[in-house]
Amino acid sequence: MPPIPFRSTLARLVLLAALLVCWSDAALAQVRVEFHSFNGSFFGSRFPHTFVVFEGTLDSGERVHSNYGFSAKTVSPAVLAGPVAHVVYSEKEKYLKSTNVHFTIDVPDATYRRMMQEVIAWRDAPGKYYDLDTRNCIHFVGRLAELAGIKVDYPHDLLRKPKAWLNHIGDLNPQLHARPIP
Numbered sequence: 001m002p003p004i005p006f007r008s009t010l011a012r013l014v015l016l017a018a019l020l021v022c023w024s025d026a027a028l029a030q031v032r033v034e035f036h037s038f039n040g041s042f043f044g045s046r047f048p049h050t051f052v053v054f055e056g057t058l059d060s061g062e063r064v065h066s067n068y069g070f071s072a073k074t075v076s077p078a079v080l081a082g083p084v085a086h087v088v089y090s091e092k093e094k095y096l097k098s099t100n101v102h103f104t105i106d107v108p109d110a111t112y113r114r115m116m117q118e119v120i121a122w123r124d125a126p127g128k129y130y131d132l133d134t135r136n137c138i139h140f141v142g143r144l145a146e147l148a149g150i151k152v153d154y155p156h157d158l159l160r161k162p163k164a165w166l167n168h169i170g171d172l173n174p175q176l177h178a179r180p181i182p
Contacts, residue, residue: 032054033148034052036053051068051141072084086128132159132160
């Protein structure tokens with residue numbers, strides 16, 4: 001039978017190991033939010049765009065893997081004339097690698113849930129909710145950023161330039177350590 005000091009030390013080591021395992025599981029429970037822009041493509045019939053990507057694990061262990069952007073439901077000249085029908089949609093996985101990641105933040109569960117409530121509110125808004133100058137993808141991503149504590153503004157000359165706008169938001173928030181994307 002080992003001496004008592006050895007058993008006591010062993011018991012302490014086992015307890016410490018158990019605490020570290022519990023702490024590391026809690027530390028891994030987080031949701032990362034990436035802020036993306038897409039440059040647009042004349043040949044791909046895609047316009048410049050911004051959206052967010054959620055990735056991680058909630059404290060409950062639930063995995064999060066989704067992305068959301070806001071756009072006109074149908075792209076037509078009507079978009080230039082005023083409010084049109086809207087859609088919140090997700091980018092296909094294959095397109096995510098061809099977009100610009102401007103900055104990434106970690107958010108607690110409560111912030112993630114509030115951000116998702118906002119996504120649903122924009123998705124389910126009645127009527128014609130998309131407006132190129134007052135309620136476009138930039139405004140959508142800006143609102144989500146505000147909920148995460150990021151300082152946001154909407155300079156008129158950037159309202160149709162998602163990449164330049166996200167570069168601007170990075171400049172407004174030095175704590176994000178965002179590098180401008182040319």
